Amino acid sequence: MPELPEVETVRRGLQPVVEGALIEAVEQRRPDLRFPFPDRFADRLTGLRVTALGRRAKYLLFHFDDGGVLISHLGMSGSWRIETDGPDRTPGDFHHDRSKASAHDHAVFHLATAGNGKARIVFNDPRRFGFMLMAQEGRLDEHPSLAGLGVDPAGNELDGAMLARLFDGKKAPLKAALLDQRLIAGLGNIYVCEALWRAQLSPTLQAGAVAGKGGRPTASAERLATSVRDVIADALAAGGSSLRDYVHADGSLGYFQHSFSVYDREGEACLRPGCTGVVHRIVQSGRSTFYCPSCQR
């Protein structure tokens, strides 16, 4: 379920366990995910210390003390799980049993944590659209997976003016433009639908029309930029609020109860106060779009 807010929630859950941890062993249980694992994957990681856990768009970045960086993408169905042995030792510790082990556990990192405990983090991915790649510190921006990524909607940069500049002259529908990771990096199908609903804009409008002439922001562009940021911020808040340190009792990360305003609500009443419309589903570039034709124009 990983769009940007879910990936960030996973990052925050993993962070206290992996930052400062020493990788004592790595189990790689199959040769590939979406792509082959990097050559000598387990050997290269064993003995390294994690200096920081970062994120770029939907990519998790494990920074190591030798200057290497592990780029981890969750694809459509990937997840990380934390396992620890024994009773809790400090207030920050948590205990998770191994009952969730499954055939789709593809990689296991055995860690000696900064707090001198033992932990494992397990990557599980039934559909195997996820992947892991290696990069070098200082050359991250040149890595094929990260080069060309657009602005992060969780930060402060995205405003109406920037959105208008990005969409200026684009003939693609708004839905497709918002999904384009080269423009805004981190939005996925759900939050694009949600942002358009908030902004009361039709997903079928031409992106360039919203930008306005010459990239000067229209009221629609301002509204859309605000909606995108608010949708992401609200999802992030939801990710942290219902969980203890973003970690479920079973150690799984990043999946949280969430209700959507339009996504997956085909045929149901529009939730906007005063709107009597019904949510429709259409297909744009092969993917479902949910929107209310009555109030999104």
Place this chain on the structure above:
DNA sequence: CGAATGACCTGTGAGC
């Protein structure tokens, strides 16, 4: 060049 489509995988739920 931009835009649209198919491919990559497995799991799930709806409908018969």
Place this chain on the structure above:
DNA sequence: TGCTCACAGGTCATTC
């Protein structure tokens, strides 16, 4: 119950 089908939150390669 068991089968088939449509569909699933992402990206990449290919085609028009």
